[in-house]
Amino acid sequence: MIDDDALRADIEKYPNLVRWFETCCQRYADASAFSCQGGTLTYAALNEHASHFASWLQRSPHLRPGDRIAIHLPNLLQFPVAVFGALKAGLVVVNTNPLYDRDELKHQFVDAGVKAVVTLANSAYLVEQVLPDTDIREVIVTQLADLHPFPKSVWINLQARYIRKIVPRYKIPNAVSFKSCLNKGQKHAYRPVEIERHQLAFLQYTGGVTGISKGVMLTHHSVLANITQLKTVMNQVCVPEEEVAIAPLPLYHIYSFVLNGLLMLENGAHVVLIINPRDTEGFVKEISRWRFTLFSGLNTLFVDLCQNQDFCGLDFSNLKVTVSGAMSLTRFTEGLWTEITGCPIQEGYGLTECSPVVAVHPPNETRRDDTVGPPVPLTEVKVVGTEGESLHPGEVGEIWVRGPQLMAGYWRQPELTRKTLREDGWLVTGDMGTLSDEGYIEVIDRKIEVIKTAGFDVYPSEVENLIACHPDVLECAVVGVPDDELGEVIKLFVVSRNRRLTVKAVREYCRERLTSYKVPKLVEFRAALPKTNVGKVIRRQIREEEISKQTKKRRHL
Incomplete structure (x- = not known):
């Protein structure tokens, strides 16, 4: 039984994330913290590099505590160094998707008021394009293997630039190399910064899957609270300094960042960073080197791996925890992963x-x-009806959450903050679901994605989870398409492993297992579905494409 008062005291144990981080690094100094592409940082080296980077940032004439710095990197050893160095300097970290296009990058830099950016040489040309429209005054450029030992670092970096040719040309006046920052910072003592627990630590942008991406203000306290809450769960199976965690999802995403970039440090785990999980062959080859105990992913990634023969042949005898998040996990995927x-x-x-x-x-x-x-622990959840009334166990309604891990609000959006974060402390999630008698949560779907057809509510995830069990279906998506008579009709998009699978066969499969109004009226086969860089299917984009098609047809009538 967890003692709530003891847990609250544990959350208040550290005044900020910096003190917590330094404590972890001192406790596990000689243990391996992160590995990537054959390079490894111990906890002591991680803290030392972070202090050197913080020292350089503190001496920049363009930066002050509270300024925002974008970490525009894939899963490299430089990522945690840059993040913790920025926090130690009192800056606010903006984790930025390295695969953003020019417009997406500009939006986030401008909206967040970013003053500095750490970017990979491979992506620096994009930063160059948006710089004139931003307030950025410091550009730090790193190469793939900057934190690898010599001469391996030189070989990997030269290979990327001249053999693989994956570093487009760029020209950014006054840009500074990441290695130069560390070297210069090492010559000056790091000056600890006074940071209050309710100050901003991260400006974390939402994925924008169901709308425009928003900057979520996370404080040192809210993140420390979630680390402490999760620690009580993971400590049931995790042994200090013995865990090896595979981190295939990008650290810029909040799920992977908190789990692999922060929580794992609490127990001195060794985190293996995967730069490109879509390169399944390279991914499997990398993890075959490790006797990993923890694995985090999401539904689409699990399916891709389970279809790879080399992955299925790996030794999983040490794997004791697999965690899924970011999107719904289907029963088919769950069963397949467990079997393998x-x-x-x-x-x-x-x-x-x-x-x-x-x-x-x-x-x-x-x-x-x-x-x-x-x-x-310390989190309250309730399911409410259309009038805000609490519903009984098993009844479907909107999920509301209250707890110490909640955000401070949306960046520069006070009206939206008031609508989402109520004065009584409840967060309106926008997710539909139920609560069991024992308090277990079932998340059914996003409220704005519920399909209303012929007066009935249909939850896309329910239909998708059923169709995903079809042996010939690789992945699928369900959306509501506007209809003059029914309001909306259900359209199913299928990626199949069997070219002979027909629309008739799919609809018949659904008729045998679904109530009539839930059976998709329209079925379309596709070679692939649009996804976020994390791998989550973007229903919104599919629906917008369908509405656009309808509009064009009407114009030609």
Whole structure:
């Protein structure tokens, strides 16, 4: 039984994330913290590099505590060094997707008021394009292997530039190399910064899957609270300095960042960073080198791996925890992964606005039906109806959350903050779901994605989860398409492994398993579905494409 008062005291134990980070690094100084592409940083080296980077930032004439710095990097050893160095200098970290196009990059830099950016040489040409429209005054450029030992670092960097030719030309006057920052910072003592726990630590942008990406203000306190809450769950199975965690999802995403970039440090785990999980062959080759105990991913990644023969042949005898988040986990995927690895998947639920975890299945407990587990400690969850009334167990309504891990609000959007974060402390999530008698949460779908057809509500995830069990279906998506008679009709998009699969066969499969109004009226086969860089299917984009098609047809009538 968890003592709530003791847990609250544990959250207040550290005044900020910097003190917590330094404590972890001192406790596990000689242990390996992060590895990537054959390079490894110990906890002591991680803290030392972070201090050197912080020292350089502190001496920049363009930066002051509270300014925003964008970390525009894939999963490299430089990522945690840059993040913790920025925090030690009192800056606010803006984790930025390295695969953003020019417009997306400009929007985030301008909206956040970014003053500095750490970018990879491979992406620097994009930063160059948007610089004139931003307030950025410091550009730090790193190369792939800057933190690898000599001469391996030189070979990898030269190979990237001249053999693989994956570093487009760029010209950024006054840009500074990351290695130069560390070298110059090393010559000056780092000056600790006074940071209050309720000051901003991260400006974390939402994925924008269901709308425009928003800057979520996460404080040192809210993130520390979530780390502490998750620690109580993971400590049931994690042994200090013995865990090896595979981190294939990008650290710029809040789910991977808190789990792999922060929580793992609490137990001195060794995190193996994967730069490009879409390169399945390279991914499998890398993880075959490790006797990994923890693995985090999401539904589409699990499916891709389970279809790879080399992955299926790996040794999974040490794997004791697999965590799924960021999107719904289908029963088909769960069963397939468990069959191949022997390790059940523990699904969790969270939002960027909750730093991010709200609930997770305890790792030593079998998953209950379609739930995502109970709320993490000190977290209240209720399901409410259309009038804000609390609903009974099993009734479908909107999920509301209250707890110490909630955001401070949306960046420069006070009206939206008031609508989402109520005065009584409840966060309106926009997710539909139910609560069981024991308090276990089932997340059904996003409220704005519920399909209303012929007076009925249809939840896309329910239909998708059923169709995903079809042996010939690789992945699928369900959206509502406007219809003059029914309001909306259900359209199913299928990626199939069998070219002979027909629309008739798919609809018949659905008729046998779904109530009539839930059966897709329209079915379309596609070679692929649009996804975020994390791998989450973007229903919004599919629906917008369909509406655009309808508009064009009407114009030609």
